[in-house]
Amino acid sequence: MAGAPQSALPWYEREDTWAIIIGLGLTFLITIAFFAGGMGFFKTMAVSISSWEFGKMDKLWVSLGKSTTGMIYLFVFFMAAFCVAAKTMKLNVGNYAAGFTVLFIISLFITALGGNGTLKWFQLETPVLALLFGMLVSNLVTLPGWFKSALKTEFYVKTGIVLMGATLPFTIILQAGPMAMLQATIVAATTFFSIFFAATKLFGLDPRFGACLGAGGSICGVSGAIAIGGACRAEKEHVSVAISLVIVWAVVMVVLLPIWCKALGMDAGPAGAWIGTSEFADAAGFAAAANMGDERAIKTFTLMKVVGRDMFVGIWALMVAYLSVTVWEKKDGNGNGKERVDIGEIWRRFPKFVIGFFVASIFTTILIASVAPKVGAAYSKDALGVIKTLRGWTFTWTFLSIGFTTRFRELTATGWKPFAAFTIGVLINVPLGYWLSNHVFVDYWLNVK
Amino acid sequence: MSEPYKPMVNHLTRIILNLVEDPVPYDIITRQGTPSPGSVRSFGEHLAGRAGRVAAMMEALAARGFVFKLEKNRVLADSETMEAQDAKRYLLSQGFADNEFQVLLEYARKWDVL
Numbered sequence: 001m002a003g004a005p006q007s008a009l010p011w012y013e014r015e016d017t018w019a020i021i022i023g024l025g026l027t028f029l030i031t032i033a034f035f036a037g038g039m040g041f042f043k044t045m046a047v048s049i050s051s052w053e054f055g056k057m058d059k060l061w062v063s064l065g066k067s068t069t070g071m072i073y074l075f076v077f078f079m080a081a082f083c084v085a086a087k088t089m090k091l092n093v094g095n096y097a098a099g100f101t102v103l104f105i106i107s108l109f110i111t112a113l114g115g116n117g118t119l120k121w122f123q124l125e126t127p128v129l130a131l132l133f134g135m136l137v138s139n140l141v142t143l144p145g146w147f148k149s150a151l152k153t154e155f156y157v158k159t160g161i162v163l164m165g166a167t168l169p170f171t172i173i174l175q176a177g178p179m180a181m182l183q184a185t186i187v188a189a190t191t192f193f194s195i196f197f198a199a200t201k202l203f204g205l206d207p208r209f210g211a212c213l214g215a216g217g218s219i220c221g222v223s224g225a226i227a228i229g230g231a232c233r234a235e236k237e238h239v240s241v242a243i244s245l246v247i248v249w250a251v252v253m254v255v256l257l258p259i260w261c262k263a264l265g266m267d268a269g270p271a272g273a274w275i276g277t278s279e280f281a282d283a284a285g286f287a288a289a290a291n292m293g294d295e296r297a298i299k300t301f302t303l304m305k306v307v308g309r310d311m312f313v314g315i316w317a318l319m320v321a322y323l324s325v326t327v328w329e330k331k332d333g334n335g336n337g338k339e340r341v342d343i344g345e346i347w348r349r350f351p352k353f354v355i356g357f358f359v360a361s362i363f364t365t366i367l368i369a370s371v372a373p374k375v376g377a378a379y380s381k382d383a384l385g386v387i388k389t390l391r392g393w394t395f396t397w398t399f400l401s402i403g404f405t406t407r408f409r410e411l412t413a414t415g416w417k418p419f420a421a422f423t424i425g426v427l428i429n430v431p432l433g434y435w436l437s438n439h440v441f442v443d444y445w446l447n448v449k
Numbered sequence: 450m451s452e453p454y455k456p457m458v459n460h461l462t463r464i465i466l467n468l469v470e471d472p473v474p475y476d477i478i479t480r481q482g483t484p485s486p487g488s489v490r491s492f493g494e495h496l497a498g499r500a501g502r503v504a505a506m507m508e509a510l511a512a513r514g515f516v517f518k519l520e521k522n523r524v525l526a527d528s529e530t531m532e533a534q535d536a537k538r539y540l541l542s543q544g545f546a547d548n549e550f551q552v553l554l555e556y557a558r559k560w561d562v563l
Contacts, residue, residue, distance in 0.1 A: 005461035005555035008527065148560070226458065226556045233533040233554045240457040243558075325547075334538055335547035342551070405560060412455050 007348070015155050018085035020356030023162025025081075027360050027387060031367065034383040043382070045073040046389035053117045060112060074393065075104050082152075091149060099150025106133070107396045120293075123259060127287035127399045131254060134403015143404060153401040154223075157283040158353040160394035164302050165360035166387050169368075172299070172448060173361055177307045179444045180273075183436050184308030187277050187429060191218035192316075195425035203417040207328050208234035211320050212242040213418055217425040220310045220351075221246045221281030227349040231317035232324035237412075244411040245422045250284035251406060253430075258291040260434075269445040270437045272297035276304025277433030287399045295388075300448050311354055314346035321345050458556040462533045464510060464526040464540070465551040466503045469496060502549060509543045510536075 006014050033039050047070040052060040079100060086096040110133060113119065114126030124132075137143070192214040199210035208229075215228035222243050229239035257279060261271035272289050275297070279285035282305055289301035321341045330337040364384065368376040437445060477492045478484045503524060507517060513536070515526040528536065533554035540550060 005459065005529075005557040007463065007553070007555045008461050008529075154558070222558065226558070229458075230460075230554045230556045233537075233552065235532065235534070236456045236458055236460060236556075239556050240455065243457045329534075329537070334534060335541060337547075339537075339547040340551050348553075410455060410457075412457060 013089050014352070015089065015152075016158060016352040016356075018089065019155060019158030019162055019353045020359075022081050022085065023159050023165070023356050024360055024363075026163065026390065027166040027363065030383050030386055031364075031379075034379055039382055039386070041073060042386045044070045045077060046386040047071055047074050047393075048389050049112050049115050051115045051117060051120075060115070063115075064112065071108060074390075075101075078393070079104075082155075085155075092146075095146035095149040099147040102147055103150050103397055103400060107393065107400055110400065111396060123262070123291065125291045125293055126396060127290040128255065128258075130396055130399035131251070131284075131287055131403045134400045135251070135406050136403075138404045138407050139409070148404075151401040151404050153283050153398055153405055156394050156398040156401060157286060158356075160286065160391050160398060161282070161302070161306060161353060162356035162360050163387055163391035163394065164298070164306075165357035166364045167384050167391065168299055168302060168361050170358075170361040170365035173303065173307060173358075176300075176303050176444055176448055179441055180276075180303040180308035181312075183273070183277060183441055184304060184312070186436065187433055188218040188309060188312070188316075190432060191425045191429040194428045195421050198424045199418065199421035203421055205417055205421065206234075206238070208232045208324060209238040209241075209418070210421070211324075212238045213245065213422050214425070215313075215316065215320075216242040216246040217249075217280060217422050217429065219313050219316055220305075221250060221284070223282070223310070223351065224313055224316075227313050227317050228320050231321040231345060231349060232328070240412040241414045241418050242422075244414050245418060246280045247406060247411060249422065249426055250280040251402075253279050254284045254288045254291075257288045261292060261297075264434075264438070266438055267446055268292055268294035268296040269300045269448050270442050272300030272302075273304050273441070273445040274433050274437035276301040276308065277437060278430045279305070282306070282310065283398045283402050286395050287402065290392075290395060290399075296448060300445050303448065306354060306357060310351050314348070314350040317349040318343065318345040457559050459559055460529065460532065460557075461555045462528045462531055462536050463553040463555070464506070464515065464536060465553065466506055466524040466526065466549075467551075468500060468503055468522050468524065470499060502545070506540060506543075506545055506550060509540065509545075513539065 006016075011017055030039075030042050033042055047067045049067065050059055050063040052063070079097060082100060083093050083097055087093050107130070110130045111126050114124070114129050119125075119129065195214040195217045196207075196210040199205040199213050200207050205213075211232050212225050212229045212234045216222065216225035218224070219228070225239055225242035225246060228234075229242065257275050258271075261274065266274070271292055275285055275288045275292075279288050285301055285305050286298070289297045318341070325335070325339045325341050326337040329335050368379060371379065474495060475492070477495055478488045481488055507524065507526065510526045510528075511517075513528065513531055515528045515531070518525050518527070531539075533552050537547065537552050541547065
């Protein structure tokens with residue numbers, strides 16, 4: 001839940017808990033329905049709108065007409081699930097429900113628009129359209145509070161990532177995971193230290209500030225800046241500046257990375273890996289990867305971002321916490337470096353929703369391996385096909401939420417020094433990510449199907 | 450930095466006060482060889498001394514608006530207003546050493562940005 005630090009909340013009121021419950025719950029329900037022979041409800045709910053062209057709108061109207069019942073099911077199911085979560089997370093359920101209703105209607109409109117052939121030709125697929133539409137509205141109009149309460153970017157993306165786990169075979173994670181970790185470590189370490197040293201040595205900024213900027217640009221965007229900012233006890237101001245820079249660069253990269261991938265003629269696998277390496281935030285990265293219009297890009301993006309980068313934020317946090325206590329604070333005269341830093345820091349900062357991602361992946365992989373090949377193939381096509389479509393809807397709500405919450409006038413003034421330090425990191429990260437994804441490790445990424 | 454800024458995060462500063470040191474100083478009992486009533490009494494006095502230090506830190510923190518809860522064998526002192534560095538500086542200024550407490554800081558998005 002945004003607004004309240006998670007440590008202050010019991011486990012059942014935490015956003016990650018509910019993302020796991022909804023993602024895994026949906027996976028289990030669909031599996032039960034598949035084996036009970038009752039997939040009708042879920043198949044209807046998995047609304048997918050056909051492609052259409054401006055002069056031939058009939059196809060769109062027919063597709064929308066056929067999907068009416070599905071849209072109602074989709075709305076009712078997620079509204080119910082999210083409202084239970086909202087109630088437990090102590091949100092105003094009335095406001096949330098009203099806001100989600102509007103968000104859902106907009107998502108239908110954007111998804112329909114995203115199916116247009118001409119817009120697709122201009123690279124304006126649903127993710128980018130959702131993002132641009134949200135940004136346009138939120139930067140022109142003051143959004144009402146009840147609507148803002150439904151803009152749960154992190155909650156939707158975490159739910160989507162758990163569902164992503166169900167559709168990503170664990171065997172792929174095992175095969176490509178170590179490579180993702182290696183590539184992510186190379187890029188994260190290079191970028192982190194580039195930003196950190198630029199911030200501290202070139203521009204004379206506080207090392208804790210440098211660590212926040214470095215984490216935002218290298219580990220996992222806003223979540224990284226927040227986790228590392230907490231671990232090294234950076235000031236609120238430093239974390240806010242790092243968040244602002246992450247948002248600005250993430251939005252720029254959502255647009256630029258897919259364009260560059262296509263312009264450079266990259267295959268979907270390496271393209272997704274590059275986006276996973278060089279995009280600064282999970283939600284924005286999913287938008288960029290989805291904009292490639294190929295499932296393989298989403299898979300390699302997830303491997304890089306979730307498995308390669310997000311998982312290790314706890315280890316970075318422990319290192320930075322130790323440095324902060326023993327070096328930086330001691331130097332400032334704030335203690336003699338004897339304060340205890342415990343290893344629990346790793347778990348404390350670990351993004352818990354990742355557990356749901358792995359459980360979902362292991363569950364469906366074991367299930368497919370343990371049934372007859374024909375049944376496994378049918379499960380992959382029907383059950384996982386439905387999960388994939390539903391996952392797409394959670395991402396669309398994510399992309400809209402990013403747009404609606406990216407209000408540039410509310411970003412913190414960053415000053416030129418932090419901006420320059422962060423930009424140095426971007427200039428190193430992006431070409432390095434391209435080189436590693438499309439040259440050094442290209443064979444691995446091409447093999448992810 | 451001199452530029453005005455808009456805080457984009459909320460924070461929770463948590464001071465962890467272990468009621469018993471970790472590891473528990475059982476060596477007080479065995480320091481003179483075999484355990485004796487006197488060494489156990491010394492151990493008890495040591496624990497009482499520690500409890501007294503924790504109580505004193507709690508009093509100092511309460512004066513700065515911290516609220517307390519008990520978790521296992523430790524007292525957690527939470528504040529959503531005092532920043533972590535300031536809290537540490539404050540405790541040190543009150544005569545406590547930095548190995549007597551542990552500071553945790555957690556940030557959360559103020560609104561649902563990215």
